[in-house]
Amino acid sequence: MNFQQVTIELLAGFLENCELFIKTLLFSIPLGLIITLGSMSKFKPLKYLVKTFVWIIRGTPLMLQLFVVFYVPGLVFDTPMRNRMLAAIIAFTINYACYFSEIYRGGIESISQGQWEAGKVLGLTRPQIFFKVILLQVVKRIVPPMSNEIITLVKDTSLARVIAVAEILMAAERFTGKGLIWPLFYTGVFFLLFNGVLTLLFGYLEKKLNYFKG
Numbered sequence: 001m002n003f004q005q006v007t008i009e010l011l012a013g014f015l016e017n018c019e020l021f022i023k024t025l026l027f028s029i030p031l032g033l034i035i036t037l038g039s040m041s042k043f044k045p046l047k048y049l050v051k052t053f054v055w056i057i058r059g060t061p062l063m064l065q066l067f068v069v070f071y072v073p074g075l076v077f078d079t080p081m082r083n084r085m086l087a088a089i090i091a092f093t094i095n096y097a098c099y100f101s102e103i104y105r106g107g108i109e110s111i112s113q114g115q116w117e118a119g120k121v122l123g124l125t126r127p128q129i130f131f132k133v134i135l136l137q138v139v140k141r142i143v144p145p146m147s148n149e150i151i152t153l154v155k156d157t158s159l160a161r162v163i164a165v166a167e168i169l170m171a172a173e174r175f176t177g178k179g180l181i182w183p184l185f186y187t188g189v190f191f192l193l194f195n196g197v198l199t200l201l202f203g204y205l206e207k208k209l210n211y212f213k214g
Helices: 003-039 044-059 062-076 084-109 113-121 126-161 168-176 182-208
Strands: none
Touching: 003 044, 003 084, 003 168, 003 182, 044 084, 044 113, 044 182, 062 084, 084 182, 113 126, 126 168, 126 182, 168 182
């Protein structure tokens, strides 16, 4: 098996990682905001229900959640999950939405109540205060923890192999079984480059959002 053929198969696997990464972000970022609103709700039953759900998801391994999403429908409802990538997307989306929700909540609660009151004194409506004063500060404050979680997501996509999603690490392990060790190190390069680009992107974003001090 030549270098070019191995590289092509590793690239094909990495595209699976990229698909899982992009779709997880696409769905988990807005879902996380919805979960945040539930956890901050003044309706106590909803608030405690959402907080319990977040506690369960954050307190159990992502690998276990992958198994649950993929195998439980077939065991309980007799309708097996046939699309492995879809199962991975669902599990990753729920997991990361719960983590993002806590970041959102922390960002919102870090803004002092005095800024809301100052906005009211200036005659601004509550939506105007939120979008013109509060939101920009929240975005700035959550970028560092969000970037950390997103970089972790890149690496976590390799867990999808436990339900046989043909991502890059699964492909590398297959070659290792044939006596080739270098594809494992090659896989590390893919992740390092991807995370390197994200690190530069988030560093640039933090500088652009540095219009607030303190």
